[in-house]
Amino acid sequence: MIVSLPSLLYAQTTNQSDSDLVTGLTEKSGFTYNNFISGNFSTQYEGRWAGGDDDHDMYQRLRFKTMDFFNNKISISGSGRLSEDFDGHESKDGAFRDILDSYDHSINGRLYYFYADINEPLLEKSQLRLGRQYHYSVENILFDGAKxxxxxxxxxxxxxxxxxxxxxxxPDDDMVAGGGVALRPFIDTHTALDYLRIIDDDHSDDDEIGLSVWQRIYDDLHFYGRYTLLNNLPKDLLAKLSWDKIDWDTSLQLSYYRFLHSLSEQSNDISPFYEILGTFESFDLISLTGYKGLGEKFGISSGLDYRNVLDKDEENSFNHDYYRSFLAFNVNNLFLNDSKITFTVEYWDAKGVDHSADAGIDFDKKINKFDLGCGTNYSLYKYNFDGSNTLQTILDNEYSRDIEQKINVRTYYMRIKYLLTEKSDVSFRWTTENSDTDPEMYHQLLLSYSMSF
Structure with missing residues (x-):
């Protein structure tokens, strides 16, 4: 599907007449191929090297959306990915073994979403969505069905x-269902109540309820709060205060998050990594970030994060205390036009790791059709998957080693992007990581082509 679709995106006739359109049904119905589909297509090569091992893969991604047709009633959206593993299956103890190595074939496809939106199918101010789709509320759910x-x-x-x-x-025959209601009791207040039901044949059935509140306190000051229940037990609480003063080029955000109840083996959408990560215990997370522009060329941002596991006996590799603070200074177009430099200094304090103060820098410069960049940054913790691999790719506990943490990671990178046309570009990115975790040196090369239509 992903390979064949681009050839359909530019359907035309050899003799464009009668308003220069290719009409699928009738012009009166509003169905036409003239600028009918918009979206993006990209192809990317990824090479990785570490500890004497190497891995080479290709990825093609397509995302599209049609204009409304059938009298502006229907639109269709889709997104997918095709992957090719060039060097065959990685051994089980290989540095780059991932979920792609578990499949029978080297070429595999992924359909992220594909759905039709129908405007006002029954009543005014209504919409029906049919097909594979994501739902974002108390949990992020991917399902095949209707909304x-x-x-x-x-x-x-x-x-x-x-x-x-x-x-x-x-997913076997697992089912999901839910609903919600939102209203504005006052002009500056917005509330929402969401419900989710998951029927998981392999694990457990779960019910989750979320209550959210948005409140504008003053013109520049906003509050957001969310409280969720999982199977009638408190799950988590989030409170966030945001101050944005546009006239002063100043912003400030303060948030408090509390994970209220331990999370172990639930349905796959709620605890997909339980077999790898174990039980997730209660913790607090306090974050404070701010930004102040200093004229047209300078800006300064700063922040801190404090994470506290409530029961110290429950700390582990993926759930532990830490304190982090940072200060960043931005310089725009000071000596060179279309250039930007960011200097960052940060401090980490975590149990079992020496206190660390480190610096980073990012430089970006546009030269005609080129966009050039390079820099270095520091991470106290980093997982040894990168590039196209994410935590979502390791649901099978066979890959537990794939999420071994790296400690004290220094990253160096260089990127080049060249604009071929207004809607297409090619890019190069090289990344090198040096850490205290074996393999200490890690290299990644990304070569990409992207086209918007």
């Missing part, structure tokens, strides 16, 4: 349901 939204005066409601979908594991 219906309806606005009635100041009240917005929705309901959805279908079969749970997954990119990396078999």
């Amino acid at each position: 219906y939204e309806q606005q009635i005066g100041p009240v917005e409601t929705y309901a959805f349901g279908g079969l749970r979908a997954s990119q990396y594991s078999s």
Whole structure:
């Protein structure tokens, strides 16, 4: 599908007449191929080297959306990926073994979403979405099914349901369903109540409820709060205060998050990595960040994060205390036009690791059709998957070594992008990491072509 679709994106006739359109049904119906589809197509080579091992893969990605047709009633959206493993399956103790090495074939496809939106199928101010889609509320759910939204005066409601979908594991006959309601009781207040039901045949059935509140306190001051329940037990709490003073080029954000109850083996969408990470215990996280522009050429940002596991006996590699603070200074177009430099200094304090103060720098410069960049940064913790691999790719506990933490990671990178046309470009990125974790040296090369249409 991903390979063949681009050839359909530019359907035309050899003799364009009658308003220069290719009409699929009738012009009156509003269905036409003239600028009918927009989106992006990209192809990327990824090479990785570490500890005497190497890995070479290709990825093609397509994302598209049609204009409304059938009298502006229907639009279709889709996104997918095709991957090719050039060097065959990695051994189980290989440095770059990942989920792609578990498949029978070297070429594999992924359908991220593909759905049709139908405007006002039943009533005014309603929408029906059919197909593979994501739902974002108390959890991020991928499912094959339907979602219906309806606005009635100041009240917005929705309901959805279908079969749970997954990119990396078999969902069997797992079902998801839910709904929600949102309203504005006052002009500066917005509230929402969301419900999610997951039926997981292999694990457990889960019910989750979330209550959210948005409040504008003053013109520049906003509050957001969220509280969720999982199977009638408190799950987490988030409170965030944001101050944005545009006239002063100043912003400040303060947030408090508390994970209220331990999370062990639940349905796959709620605790997909339980077999690898174990039980996730309660913790607090306090974050404070701010930014101040200093004229047109300078800016300064700073912040701190404090994470506290409530029961110190429950700390582990993936759930532990730490304190981090940083200060960044931005310089724009000072000596060179179309250039930007960011200097960053940060301090980490974590149990079992020496206190560390480190610096980073990022430089970016545009020269005609080129966009050049280079820099270095520091991470106290980093996972040894990178590039196209994410935590979502290791649902099978066979890959538990793939999320071994790196400690004290210094990263160096260089990037080059060249604009071929207004809507297409090629890019090069080289990354080298040096850490205290074996293999100490890691290299990655990304070569990409991207085209918007």
